[in-house]
Amino acid sequence: xxxxxxxxxxxxxxxxxxxxxxxxxxxxxxxxxxxxxxxxxxxxxxxxxxxxxxxxxxxxxxxxxxxxxxxxxxxxxxxxxxxxxxxxxxxxxxxxxxxxxxxxxxxxxxxxxxxxxxxxxxxxxxxxxxxxxxxxxxxxxxxxxxxxxxxxxxxxxxxxxxxxxxxxxxxxxxxxxxxxxxxxxxxxxxxxxxxxxxxxxxxxxxxxxxxxxxxxxxxxxxxxxxxxxxxxxxxxxxxxxxxxxxxxxxxxxxxxxxxxxxxxxxxxxxxxxxxxxxxxxx
Amino acid sequence: xxxxxxxxxxxxxxxxxxxxxxxxxxxxxxxxxxxxxxxxxxxxxxxxxxxxxxxxxxxxxxxxxxxxxxxxxxxxxxxxxxxxxxxxxxxxxxxxxxxxxxxxxxxxxxxxxxxxxxxxxxxxxxxxxxxxxxxxxxxxxxxxxxxxxxxxxxxxxxxxxxxxxxxxxxxxxxxxxxxxxxxxxxxxxxxxxxxxxxxxxxxxxxxxxxxxxxxxxxxxxxxxxxxxxxxxxxxxxxxxxxxxxxxxxxxxxxxxxxxxxxxxxxxxxxxxxxxxxxxx
Ligand SMILES: Nc1ncnc2c1ncn2[C@@H]1O[C@H](COP(=O)(O)OP(=O)(O)OP(=O)(O)O)[C@@H](O)[C@H]1O
Ligand SMILES: [Mg+2]
Numbered sequence: 001x002x003x004x005x006x007x008x009x010x011x012x013x014x015x016x017x018x019x020x021x022x023x024x025x026x027x028x029x030x031x032x033x034x035x036x037x038x039x040x041x042x043x044x045x046x047x048x049x050x051x052x053x054x055x056x057x058x059x060x061x062x063x064x065x066x067x068x069x070x071x072x073x074x075x076x077x078x079x080x081x082x083x084x085x086x087x088x089x090x091x092x093x094x095x096x097x098x099x100x101x102x103x104x105x106x107x108x109x110x111x112x113x114x115x116x117x118x119x120x121x122x123x124x125x126x127x128x129x130x131x132x133x134x135x136x137x138x139x140x141x142x143x144x145x146x147x148x149x150x151x152x153x154x155x156x157x158x159x160x161x162x163x164x165x166x167x168x169x170x171x172x173x174x175x176x177x178x179x180x181x182x183x184x185x186x187x188x189x190x191x192x193x194x195x196x197x198x199x200x201x202x203x204x205x206x207x208x209x210x211x212x213x214x215x216x217x218x219x220x221x222x223x224x225x226x227x228x229x230x231x232x233x234x235x236x237x238x239x240x241x242x243x244x245x246x247x248x249x250x251x252x253x254x255x256x257x258x259x260x261x262x263x264x265x266x267x268x269x270x271x272x273x274x275x276x277x278x279x280x281x282x
Numbered sequence: 283x284x285x286x287x288x289x290x291x292x293x294x295x296x297x298x299x300x301x302x303x304x305x306x307x308x309x310x311x312x313x314x315x316x317x318x319x320x321x322x323x324x325x326x327x328x329x330x331x332x333x334x335x336x337x338x339x340x341x342x343x344x345x346x347x348x349x350x351x352x353x354x355x356x357x358x359x360x361x362x363x364x365x366x367x368x369x370x371x372x373x374x375x376x377x378x379x380x381x382x383x384x385x386x387x388x389x390x391x392x393x394x395x396x397x398x399x400x401x402x403x404x405x406x407x408x409x410x411x412x413x414x415x416x417x418x419x420x421x422x423x424x425x426x427x428x429x430x431x432x433x434x435x436x437x438x439x440x441x442x443x444x445x446x447x448x449x450x451x452x453x454x455x456x457x458x459x460x461x462x463x464x465x466x467x468x469x470x471x472x473x474x475x476x477x478x479x480x481x482x483x484x485x486x487x488x489x490x491x492x493x494x495x496x497x498x499x500x501x502x503x504x505x506x507x508x509x510x511x512x513x514x515x516x517x518x519x520x521x522x523x524x525x526x527x528x529x530x531x532x533x534x535x536x537x538x539x540x541x542x543x544x545x546x547x548x549x550x551x552x553x554x555x556x557x558x559x560x561x562x
Contacts, residue, residue, distance in 0.1 A: 093316040093319040105300055
């Protein structure tokens, strides 16, 4: 418990035959933090996360997750982590309630199954067989099974795939509540708004390398990035300029137009712009 | 959305972890529930030996030896084949499906001890095996006057041969499940093995009428010994002379079946896979 870091990985490597999926990743996740891994398809997110979860063997590197090596964890280690996999495991013949209750029995200190079912928004489906659930509902069940053990550290691999917008908002709130209660959370996602909304820090992974780790608002020096100022000229043309000092430029424009600047916009690159630039330039 | 979640880092109150027995029984109940709800497997697993014995009884209605009717002989093969279907085929087909669906991967992500999964399968197999055998016997008694064992010793033999046999077949079924790479290949792996063993072990033919090399090959596997042990239960002692060894060789039955339990267990422990190849 003295260790401030929930996860430490150094020089993590994993290859499938000749295909190097993870090529030397160094990663630290602090206790109580929400850490998002962002990266294009095939970047190595699932491979990295599943090594941390103890599912896959690494070829090289050192890993410590809650002070254990996931390849040979301490006895109660699995009691302390929760896992939501990218691929789902289907128990077709059972109902939501039966499954959540059954899994609760595996943990030393499980949460109340009914409460967890309600919390993921499946209360109305508690008696339904799992094979009758929709894609998004199945995903909620995965989340329920991931948190039923009241984990200290929760892994979620693309948890919101298939969620409708409302479900996604509800899920975000769930993650915020878990984080507020002290749970360390590692999630992968393709949604930049999700990373921005939830994560204390974002790690961008591409081609098996972690190319940057930063708070979402600082990613890719986003705060220092030039703003784009555009306006309409008296001839009706749109003119735009990149500027490090947009306020100065706008003041100058206001003076030039003697008041309102027609069609004025000031934009900074979105996280998405920065992200696409980052993974495009590897 | 009014519910709250308990803080994960709150001092972990006294552990409520279930004991091994409770874990195993819960897992067994879950497996049974899943089995009973997949109606096809219930009908086929339970129905197969009954339909087979009814066909046999309808086709052959003479006597094999004085006082030994055909059905009285073949009931032993049907019981043994039924136990093998419940355990070996059932698990050899079902576990690859669970592995493919990610069910096993999901179990591995929880604190559930690995053995609990196997214990759950064993409990399910034993319960289904007992019910299926009881049904088979009840139908046979009603339909063609099957003679049930008359002495306590015979019932005892019936018990231990069945338990050892079903244990060996369960362990072998779990072990062979790791050969199938996908959900679909499970039955392709298991069905031929089961059929060949059934044809060569005296399930469908009178064992001593098989070529002797075939008898010797069959004697390497458990099914032949299960049938032989059960013949000692359902056939008169005078029939023992017609066995290949001149007696029912119960000592050897116990030895071979126990050996297969050990082999099966070692194979399970050494080769069981919780994830598919594509799970890295
Ligand atoms: N079991 C496997 N066997 C062989 N190659 C694999 C396996 N799993 C992943 N790979 C390869 O490793 C690389 C990284 O895959 P990984 O699944 O970690 O990516 P990802 O970042 O999770 O992608 P996605 O966003 O699509 O989920 C890919 O090139 C993939 O083809
Ligand atoms: Mg992935």
